[in-house]
Amino acid sequence: MWRWFKKNDKHEIEARKNILRSILLFKEVDDHTLIRIARVLETHNLRKEEVLFNKGDKDYSLYIVVAGKVKAHVETHTFAIFGPNQYFGEYSLLDSTARSTSVTALEDTQLLRLNQKQFYEFLYKIPSLSRALLLGLVWRLRDYNVLESELTAKNIEIKRQKEELEVQRKELEQLNQMKDKFFAIIAHDLKNPFSTVLSLSELLAKEFSNFDPENIHLFIEQIYKYSNKTFNLLENLLQWSMLQTGRLTPKPQNANLADAINETIDLMRGSAQQKGIALFWENPTDCFAFYDVNMITTVIRNLISNAIKFTGENGKITVRVNAEGENYRVSISDTGVGIPPEVIEKLFRIDSNPTTLGTNEESGTGLGLILCREFVEKNGGSISVTSQVGVGSTFHFTIPRFDKRS
Numbered sequence: 001m002w003r004w005f006k007k008n009d010k011h012e013i014e015a016r017k018n019i020l021r022s023i024l025l026f027k028e029v030d031d032h033t034l035i036r037i038a039r040v041l042e043t044h045n046l047r048k049e050e051v052l053f054n055k056g057d058k059d060y061s062l063y064i065v066v067a068g069k070v071k072a073h074v075e076t077h078t079f080a081i082f083g084p085n086q087y088f089g090e091y092s093l094l095d096s097t098a099r100s101t102s103v104t105a106l107e108d109t110q111l112l113r114l115n116q117k118q119f120y121e122f123l124y125k126i127p128s129l130s131r132a133l134l135l136g137l138v139w140r141l142r143d144y145n146v147l148e149s150e151l152t153a154k155n156i157e158i159k160r161q162k163e164e165l166e167v168q169r170k171e172l173e174q175l176n177q178m179k180d181k182f183f184a185i186i187a188h189d190l191k192n193p194f195s196t197v198l199s200l201s202e203l204l205a206k207e208f209s210n211f212d213p214e215n216i217h218l219f220i221e222q223i224y225k226y227s228n229k230t231f232n233l234l235e236n237l238l239q240w241s242m243l244q245t246g247r248l249t250p251k252p253q254n255a256n257l258a259d260a261i262n263e264t265i266d267l268m269r270g271s272a273q274q275k276g277i278a279l280f281w282e283n284p285t286d287c288f289a290f291y292d293v294n295m296i297t298t299v300i301r302n303l304i305s306n307a308i309k310f311t312g313e314n315g316k317i318t319v320r321v322n323a324e325g326e327n328y329r330v331s332i333s334d335t336g337v338g339i340p341p342e343v344i345e346k347l348f349r350i351d352s353n354p355t356t357l358g359t360n361e362e363s364g365t366g367l368g369l370i371l372c373r374e375f376v377e378k379n380g381g382s383i384s385v386t387s388q389v390g391v392g393s394t395f396h397f398t399i400p401r402f403d404k405r406s
Helices: 010-022 031-040 116-125 128-210 213-244 257-274 293-309 367-378
Strands: 042-046 051-053 061-067 070-074 077-082 102-105 109-115 253-256 278-281 288-291 316-324 327-334 383-388 392-400
Touching (some): 010 031, 010 061, 109 116, 116 128, 128 213, 253 257, 257 278, 288 293, 288 392, 293 316, 293 327, 293 367, 293 392, 367 383
Parallel strands (some): 278 316
Antiparallel strands (some): 042 109, 051 102, 061 109, 070 077, 070 102, 253 288, 316 327, 383 392
């Protein structure tokens, strides 16, 4: 427990003067004036949890903590805690407005009080006090400015960290979706064709002599069909995984887009003819662009393959290329079954990517369109689709006509 000062005690006055000297508000005040102020200071004692004043009270005084500790608060929210040789309420010496917070003792506390009336009397009698106190207030404001600057810097850092955490959260969410998609493909889309190939090859191995040439030929065709499908799936999986791990990066070059389109049409024409589908490029012409040949060829192949899958017998698939400013727009249109609006919204999203059987019950993983989107975007373009159920669909993608980096 501290020693309580006695009224007008010489040691008490000296101790009060030293307390006044130790705080910024009176930093520039001379000793003679400090002693005069020390004599009129009132001692105010609080017990633990006792309230000094409440928010809204008209208490116009400066308080200095001699010993103990108090908190400035509004209900349960604490704004500041003041301990020995700290002060509060200096603005109440000049501003006659109600208190904006309550002050309560956190432990037994001794305070010194200078009220507004006494303060005005000193200002009138000692003109130099105004300048000294003004300098003290400037020091106080400088402290506030430093504190505000530090708080601002910390808030900016907290905001930056929050943004980084949000980015990491989204990345983890996407990685989790990719993991789920990957396992779904492994568990279903790879297992089924392998099961079929194993079953057919086992039959051939065990019962080869019991089958006529026509059935053997049919089995071999089925094995080829499912093996080819599985190989294409594995190729897509490999490219997709390499993209996610950063091992597959675009290597753009100036190349003729016509070569990629013609080669893909020649490759896919046999599949189209089996369903009686007309596959052609409308108004073919040379169109040099700046792109990764392998990536964009994969995009064209996937989009034409999808068009064949979802177009019925005697349908039509048309490829178009149009120059639009700095880009080429490649469009692949079909007269197929079309896509409902609610499905279009999910086509390029890995978290809810739908899979639909083709007109001849052809199955897929939904991975192809996701791969198309990533390949197109890696090449500086964009991909979209327009469709009408029962009429057909058109997939569009763009690629730069020239190197935009130069």
